[in-house]
Amino acid sequence: AAEDLIAPSILSADFARLGEEVDNVLASGADIVHFDVMDNHYVPNLTIGPLICDALRKHGVTAPIDVHLMVKPVDRIIPDFAQAGATYITFHPEASEHVDRTLQLIKAEGCKAGLVFNPATSLDYLKYELDNVDMVLLMSVNPGFGGQSFIPSALDKLREARAMIDASGRDIRLEIDGGVKVDNIAEIKAAGADTFVSGSGIFGKGQDSDPNRYNGIIRQM
Ligand code: DX5
Numbered sequence: 001a002a003e004d005l006i007a008p009s010i011l012s013a014d015f016a017r018l019g020e021e022v023d024n025v026l027a028s029g030a031d032i033v034h035f036d037v038m039d040n041h042y043v044p045n046l047t048i049g050p051l052i053c054d055a056l057r058k059h060g061v062t063a064p065i066d067v068h069l070m071v072k073p074v075d076r077i078i079p080d081f082a083q084a085g086a087t088y089i090t091f092h093p094e095a096s097e098h099v100d101r102t103l104q105l106i107k108a109e110g111c112k113a114g115l116v117f118n119p120a121t122s123l124d125y126l127k128y129e130l131d132n133v134d135m136v137l138l139m140s141v142n143p144g145f146g147g148q149s150f151i152p153s154a155l156d157k158l159r160e161a162r163a164m165i166d167a168s169g170r171d172i173r174l175e176i177d178g179g180v181k182v183d184n185i186a187e188i189k190a191a192g193a194d195t196f197v198s199g200s201g202i203f204g205k206g207q208d209s210d211p212n213r214y215n216g217i218i219r220q221m
């Protein structure tokens with residue numbers, strides 16, 4: 001089984017000092033940086049794009065950057081994120097006219113590719129694309145905002161996705177996103193997740209002056 005990864009969602013970071021916030025979660029034990037891209041069209045919020053990803057790389061971030069695209073259309077922003085240093089690029093199948101083509105495009109740009117499933121979206125796409133994904137991301141909230149509550153039906157869906165991934169024999173990460181906190185991460189892991197996004201569960205929990213301010217919370221995960 002793959003090693004567990006903690007992926008703080010910078011959506012809940014202090015954007016006025018983003019570089020420092022990312023440095024601090026990584027210094028405190030986080031493994032990858034979850035980067036939420038929202039366009040006020042596919043989802044009702046507007047966040048950050050390739051410029052900020054590039055800025056984090058130029059700041060010196062070497063950890064994998066996990067770009068979660070909540071944008072429509074998807075394809076035209078992919079080369080920009082590849083250029084900006086994205087490691088993973090995941091997208092919602094509802095936001096692409098040609099899901100297989102988008103996966104191929106991400107890989108052709110040199111990134112790892114993944115599909116994201118909203119709470120009410122079935123895993124049917126995955127059945128046909130298991131050979132083409134490096135990551136499966138299950139939403140345990142409706143996309144658009146941090147700080148929402150974990151939707152319990154995501155646990156059954158995790159078990160379903162875990163079975164499909166294991167049966168494939170491929171090295172595919174199973175990521176969960178939304179409402180993940182110290183107090184529910186154990187049951188989420190037991191349901192099959194190996195990559196844990198947490199935004200409001202991590203950021204803001206510590207003394208601003210402490211470079212290891214997220215150590216306590218991340219180590220408990
Ligand atoms: C929601 C985003 C999440 C969000 C999670 O659309 O995809 O990554 O930041 O935030 P929390 O952990 O606060 O639910």
Ligand code: ZN
Pocket residue numbers: 009034035036068177197
């Ligand atoms: Zn996300």
